Every structure is written in structure tokens, then in C-alpha cells.
Amino acid sequence: MSAPNKSYDPVEVEALKPEEIERLRDEALAAFAAATDLDALHEAKVAHMGDRSPLALANREIGALPPAAKAEAGKRVGAARGGVNKAFAARKVELEAERDARVLVEEAVDVTLPYDRAPRGGRHPLTTFAERLMDVFTAMGYSVAEGPEVEAEWLNFDALNMGPDHPARSTQDTFFLKDADSVVLRTHTSGVQIRSLLAAAEPPVYVICPGRVFRSDELDATHTPVFNQVELLAVDEGLTMADLKGTLDHMVESLFGEGISTRLRPNYFPFTEPSAEMDMVCFVCRGESVGNPDRPCRTCSSEGWIELGGCGMVNPRVLVACGIDPNKYSGFAFGFGIERMLMFRHNVEDMRDIVEGDVRFTLPFGMEI
Amino acid sequence: MRVPLSWLREYVDLPAGETGRDIQAKLIRAGLEVEGVEQLGADLKGPLVVGHVLAIEELTEFKKPIRYCQVDVGDANGTGEPQNIVCGARNFAVGDKVVVVLPGAVLPGPFPIAARQTYGKTSEGMICSARELGMGDDHDGIIVLPPEYEPGTDAIELLELVDEVLDIAVTADRGYCLSLRGVARETAIAFDLPLRDPALIDVPPANSYGPLVKVEDQAGCDRFVARSVVGVDPAAKSPIWMQRRIQKAGMRPISLAVDITNYVMLEMGQPLHAYDRHRIDGAITVRRANAGEKLRTLDGVERTLDAEDLLICDNAGPIGIAGVMGGAGTEIADPVVDPETGEVTGTSEIVIEAAHFAPVSIARSARRHKLPSEAAKRFERGVDPEATKAAAQRAVDLLVLVAGGTAEAGVTDIVAPHPVHSISIAADLPDRVAGQEYGRETVVRRLQEVGCTVVGSDVLVVTPPTWRPDLTDPNDLCEEVIRLEGYENLPSTLPDVPAGRGLTEAQRLRRRIGVALASSGQVEVQNYPFIGEAVLDALGIEAGDPRRETVKIANPISHEEPSLRTTLLPGLLGALHRNVGRGTTDVALFELGRVFRVDGTAETLYHAPRLPVDRRPTGDEIAQLDAALPRQPYRVGAVFAGHRDPQGWWGKPQAWTWADAVEAARTVADAAGVSLTVRQDQHTPWHPGRCAALYVGEQLVGHAGELHPRVVKSLNLPERTCAMELDLDLLTAGGAVKAEGPKISTFPVATQDVALIVDDAVKAADVEAALRAGAGSLLESLRLFDVYRGESVGEGRKSLAYALRFRAADRTLTADEASAARESAVAEAATRVGATLRG
């Protein structure tokens, strides 16, 4: 077989000598390593990888070689250029990472700067507290009933077994309208209970009545002529005082935590019979402050109990006034003031703070309570 | 009612170890509101003894006269020698018996006593006043004892200084507990002990020769007992024990006759009245007043009587308002001491009245004359008519015992016939009311314990005792059983409440509005609804404006604010002013609440019918009740002052502006699911150039904008205060627009900007409406991103720059399509508002 053209010796082309190729490659690698930033690296790239770089020029020489030498020289130059490319890429990654790290350091800010820019709003705790109560009772199946704040006396008093001579119907307790017959600012939300009974064709009626009520007291640390009340009314077949007690227990557990219960003490209200005053176990000391002067409790004055309000079985006379047969149906009702509950639940010391609308009072209560 | 334990024990043999606290706990459980137990003399320590004043030396060299006394205290000081005591009081003389506290003792305070140097003398103790001994606050004078006590006698026991007193708030239904007799009865039941009823005393039968009495109004007075006592010693004083009991019960000892009537009232609950017989002219008559008749009452006030007042009269006219207060003319005379002979003259013949009056009549008279006397308090709540005779007898006995009188044999007792009231109840009704099984036997026993007569088996016929007029209905009897069995023993169960539907749409909406406004930086307030003319004047609301037609309160808290609000703004601006005044200068407030409007209400306004309560009112009657009420629509309002975005490291501050007020209205409308149309308007109290009228469709629902500078000034508000107010009822009248699930196109959006030059007077809302109409269905959204006024657009003109976004549901729009839509939009704007494209 005939040998390839051996008239040229690749070794004879100076630029393609293996030692020379190796040297050019090492120079490039050294230049890349010496580049300390991306600009320097770019210069080194142009010098060692550009069209006019020694290796590129060497590459061009390959064409002049005899065919037999081309392959070997091409392989050698290709390997050298590959190594250079690789070294460049690796160095570039290194330097980019360095640059990025530097930029991020330079871009750092003081994230503790205050940003009290958006105005802060909030809802009044009287509103959110009433909502919370409504949620407890709507979850049980009750509906929320509302009614007018200026109310007919028949609905505010008479139908509730508070006859014309009842002491609450005096100007000391009740706001009357000028030049009006039998119209008052409601003294409780009980008129809404009556309206609910009148609106229902027949019991069952299970309603909770939140709302603003009015009594002619001067504003001071513990009184306000305008306050909020929540009343509850349940009328159905076979309702008992035990049901009343259970409902109260459920409410205070929902609002004040597991294990808080109520107690009833006999009292008198015209619209309920039997009537009771309701107390709840103090949710702060749970009674442990009683007779324990070392651990006094401000919330309950170390009584162990907190007075909530009045309750009882709906007086059958009230049912009669609403056209409901008291022999078939019975009911229970209770009512209490939201302000008072808010005061002891959240340690509010002065009623005036609740009514004056100072935003510093309202904001800490946020959107729910 | 204040009940001294020492007195209570007279009627119930309470175990010696039972403290006031124990009794309090038991009585509370039985339904008596025992508010506290006062510990009298708890820190008191003797020696405290009777002293006999032997000599008094007047020391005059000091600013006030001082006495240096020698007082015999028997052997109490261990020496038997007189005790030397310096004293500043002057209401005693040599020979008087006084109360002396010796060194080593401790008076209430606590206030330890020691011998001390004072006014140049050594004072070995003190001569005591009632106040110093904790007996009462009413006077500072030295106690002068009756002469019969031996010097050295222990005064702590003599004056009963150590005791416990129950303080009971008696509810309206338990009048009988305004007496020792009643509280003793409850105590006896609570401790299961027998009661010694003070009303069970011997009383001679009525006869015809007692004091003359005519009862002309038997409805007002169904019982009148009168007795007389003669030969009463006008100089006699109330014994110490009686004074002390009266004091501990919270009343003041006054004079023997008055003290005796008060004592018997406290003991038995029966108010009594004592008359000087010589001052009564003829028969005692009970009748209603003639309108305009006059009476000077015991308190010295001349009162004009009302035809409804029930009176006690004699031939000369009224001598008392029955059951409320006696007249000055017939009261027991103060004893007069003749300075020469020392003889005491005064009332010697006394007529005692023990009557029973209709509670309502007494209550009305007491209220009418503002005389909430102890007697009226009891009559109002119900007094035992059968106790009248015993009470009169007790008073007579005491006058005989302590005043040396002689009881006359005449006994007047006028009784109006009245039916016996009994109540039928099923024997198991208390069980069904309580939700707990007591059983017939327990029910009967408990009812008998409170004094009822009970007959029957399955159905009980119960006759309440005469002292319990409050027991009228079956449920009243249930309460007696349940309370005595213990409310604390009731089980705790839950009823089967039918499934509910949660809150109504209106209720949910108010929550959403509250959350939305609060989230946008406003703080909720709840203002009083009271307003006055002044704030309406300051707001510039003129006569004839419906907001001037207010609902007026007859008895307002403040006469400056006698009306109910017709708008939320006065309250909101008041709260704003308060916040700013307290240093919160950047503030945004909102309120949700009712206003009270009489515009558009009928002639029946304020005239509610008085309906019966023995049946359901008819539909017509309910409508009449409602027709008497003013309209009370729900509103939402907001006010803004200061900065919405304060100055900070991020840049310059931004004030709250009219636009935020309008935006708050939009926030509310969004929450309600309705769309709000804004139109330029002029409406008090807003700035005439910065007032937006807010519409839903063609219905005006409210206003928003900046307040009129004059209003800002007259209400002393921060400059450029802004406000918004919406009628929620009107806003939601048409119902919310139900959201339709939108079809989302994923084809690319084509954005085109356009700047239009229009006349300055042209409203942005009109330009926008024109662009929308012209752009057609390809327009996805449109946004005004710049408003420019300047030379390049010309005087009196402005440039409005809009970004229009076009998109089709089914294809990618070509540039030509988007441009065509834009040109059509511009053309429409040119037609409608004369807009020209900015070059």
C-alpha cells in the first residue's frame, strides 16, 4: 500500500509544534487566572481566544500541512483550544459570582427603617365584641334581630309586663320624646324581642338582639347614657331554666374559655319569672383569689365571680301580650351590657374611653376581638 | 335594708358560730341581694366605760374653749380615782353620764388611745362622741347617757358597739324583706329553723270607741287601724337599745315617738304615723285631694296637692299625704323645757295610725312630690295588710313601756272587704319550668314554708300569705320553689335549636363595610346621637333643610343637645376635633349608625296607641305603633383630616383629600356590590367646588368631598377636612349586582395611549363615558393616568391622558383593529365633549 504524502514534516511548521501549542495554552490559562475582574478576563479572552490570538493563528496554519499531518495537528490544536475555552468559562463563572456577591453587598439596605406610611384603621371593640357574640349564637342556630332605637312604649314597656307605674318609666331612667305620646328612646333591646314574637306566626323563636340603648344617666367612669346591649330570647315548647343555664354556660365558654361556667342567683325583673342574676366564674383567677389576700384579683375584686346581667324564664304575661299560648310554649331570655363586658374582658378602666372615639383607644383592638 | 345580726337573732335561733358572711351566703342563694356585711366595732378594744362627770374646769387661754374634766369611771382605771380628761366638746355638764375611753383602748380607725399632754394638762383618755365610736356620722357631740348607768359599766356592751350588719338591696317584688320580720323569715327557711314572728302578739279586737276614722276612698285605703295612748311623758327619751338598732339599720334616732314608729316599721315592715291628738281637729278622714289643696309636710315644704294624691285629713284639712309623709301641723311636738321650773311640756296624747294603702297611689304621690320616704318605699313594694293591728299594738306597747303612757281601750280597725286570691298550678309546673324533678311533696313543702296555704294533689290551689302580694301567677310560685331548692342546683342543658340561616344580608354588609373602611385606614367610632341647634348652624344647614327637622327629647342629658341626629357628621366631626385636640392630627374616622328623620313621616308620628297586654295586638295596631316612629335609616359616614401618607424617608407627605372621601364612598359601594356614579354638586356643608353627589342609578345616596372652609372654621377643624356620608338603606335598596363569572381571554392585550385636550369645565367622568362608548366592545379597560394643565394645551384647557387596553375574546387583535377602536373612541370624545387629540 502506498504511504501518504510524507513530503512535509508537521514538526517543521514552527507554530504547530507540540511544545509551542502547549505553551500557548498555558499562557492563556495563566492570563485567565491572572484576570481579577470580568473586564480583565474579557481582555485575556480577546488576547487568547480572539481571531487574532496565537492559537487561532496556529489553527489557520493547519491548512498548510500535508494531509497526513493535518489530522494530528488539528487534534492537538483543538484540544488546546478546548482547554482554553473551558478554563475561560470556569474563570468567568468565578468572577461573575464574585461580582454578584459584591453588588448584593452594595445594594444592602436598612430593613429596620420604619414604614408607617399606610394609615392604620381599626374597628370599634363594641362592634367587634357584639359580632363575636352574634357568631356564637348564629352558630347555635339563632338569628340576629334588630329594631328601631326610637321605640313605642308599648313595645319597650307594656308588652314586657312593665305597667304604666313601673319605676323605670320615669324621666330619671328613660328619655321621652318631646310632644309625643308613648314614644321613647328604647331602654333595652327587649322591644326587638317583642317584635320577633309578633313577627313569628308561631314559635319556635330563637333570636339574639344586639343594639344601642339609652338611659338617662350622666357619662362618668362607669356609666353612659348610650350603651350597647345584647339580649337573647328563646321561645319553644318545653324550654326550661336548665336550658337557660346551659345556653349561658355555652356562651361564657365560647367567649372566655374552657371550663368557665355561670351561676344564677334569684332576682326580680318584670319580664321574666322566675328571674335571675347571672354571674360567671372569673376567667382571670378562676376563683382562686377568694380568701387569698396574697393573690388578689382586680377583675373580680377577689369575689371569684363576675356579674354579667339579668335573665330568666319569659314571663307568661309577655307571651300572652304577643298572642302566644303560655300553656303550650315557654321561653327564656337574658340580657347584658357590652360595655361592661368589654371593660372586664379587656381591662378597660374608664367608660369614657369607650365612648369618646379616641383612635388611640380603638386601634389596639384591630379588626376582630 | 340594713339588718343587724344581733337584732335578727331575736327572731331566729341561729347557731352561735354562724357569721354574717355565712348568713350572707345563704340569703344570696335564696335570692336576697346581700351586698355586704358591715363589721361594726371590729377594731374596737376597751376599756370603754360609763363615766360620771364630777367637775369641769374651763380653760380659756386657748383659741377655742377647752374643758379639763374630772370623771368618775368607777374601778375601770384600777385606782377608783377620778380620771383627768381634756375635752373640746361642750354639750355636757357636771353630773352627766358620759362614755369614756381609757388609755390602752383602741377606737375604730383604728385609733389607739394613750395618756397624752395637751393644752398644758395630761389627758388620761377621752370623752367620746357617737362618731368616734363608729355609731353614726350624724353628730359630733359627746354622748350623754341616761343617768341610771353606774360609772365603770362596760360601754361596748351597753352601746352594742360590736355587731355585724347585713346590707340587703331589696328587689321590687320583695317588699316584705324591708323588715326584720321578712328577712328573719327568709333566714329561718334558709337555715331550716323556726321563726318567732314579731307580728304574732296579742291584739285586742276592734271596737267602736277607738279614734274616729272615716275612710272615704276604700280603693286607696283598704285597712286603717288607729290606737291612742295618753299620759305620755314628753321628756322621755328613746332607750339606748332602740336608738342603736335604729342607727344600725341606717336611720337616725330623732325623738321617742318618731323612733318608736320607725322601730316598729323596721321590725314589722308596717309604716306607722304618730299624731299629737290635741292637734287633730275631729275625725281622721282618708280621701283624695282636691286639686290645688295645700299641705305643709314634716320637712317644712309647702306642697300643692294633686287630685290623685291620697290624703289623711281632719276637719281643718289635710294632715298628711297618705303613706308618704305627714303634715307639720299635727306632728308630735318637740318637748319644751321651762327654764325656771325645769318642767317639760310637749305631746302627751298620741294617736297611732297603721294603715294599708294602694301601692300605685303611693308610688305616684311619692314620685310626684319627689318624696321617696321610707314609708312610701315600703307601701310601693307591698306591705302586709294583716300586720297593721300588730304593728299598732307594738307601738302602743312601746309607748307604755318606755314613755310611761297608758293605752286607751279603743281599737279602730276599718277593713275594706277584699276577695281572697288563690292560684291554681299543676303540681309539676315547677319541675317543668326548672327542667328538674322536685316532686309534689317538695313543691308543697316549699310553698308552705314561704307562708302559702296549699290544697289539692295534681292541681294545687295555693293561697299566698298576706305579706306576699307579689305572688300572683303560677310562675311566681315556681320561682319560690326553685329558688329555695337552689338555683345553683339547676342542671345545665342545651335546647334543640332549629337550624339557622346565619346573618342577614344587611348584617353581613355592615360587617364588610366596617372591615373595608378599617382596612383602608379609617378608625371606627360610635358617637352619641345627641345634637343641638349650634352644630347645625355651624354646618350651615339652613331652615327648611330636612336635616333641621329633628326628633326632640323631652328630658335630654344636656339642654345644649336636645335632639337626635339627622346626619352622622356632627358626631364624627366632634370625634375628629377631640382627636386632633389630643394631638392625633392625622385622622380618619368612620361610623355606621342610625339617624332619625321626620321628613316623609305621617301625621301619626309620635302618637303611639296605648294597647292592652292581655292579647296580641292586631296587624293594624302594630302598624299604628310603627307609624308613630320617625324613620331611622342606617348610614355610614367618614371624616378625614391631616395626612394620609406622612412625610418620611420615602418622600413628601400626602394629605387626605376630597378624593379619599369619594373613594371611601366607593369602598362602601363595592362592599355593597353596587356601582356608584359621581356627579359634581353643591351641598351643605361641603365646599361648593369640591362636593360630589353620589348616585346609584338615578337614586341620590349621599355626598362626599371637602368641607366648606366656613364650616371648617366655625367648627374649629383642621383645614381641608373632608367628609363622606351615605344612606345605607338607599344604597342597598336596589339590591346588589350579582357577580357574573367573567370569561377570561388569553389572547394578547393591545395597549394604546391617548391624550385629549378638553375645556377645563369638562368632567373627567364625561370624557371617560365618551371614550368607553366610542371604543366599543374590544375595550377591556381604560385608565386616566395623567391630567395636565399648561401653556402647551392653552389657557382654560386641560389634557387628560388615558391608557386604553384592547383585547378580543377569540383572536389576537391586529394593530389596525386596535387603532381603529382607539380612533373611534377619540371621535366619540370629540363629538360629546369637544376633545381634540394632543399633538
Ligand SMILES: [Zn+2]
Ligand atoms: Zn378574679
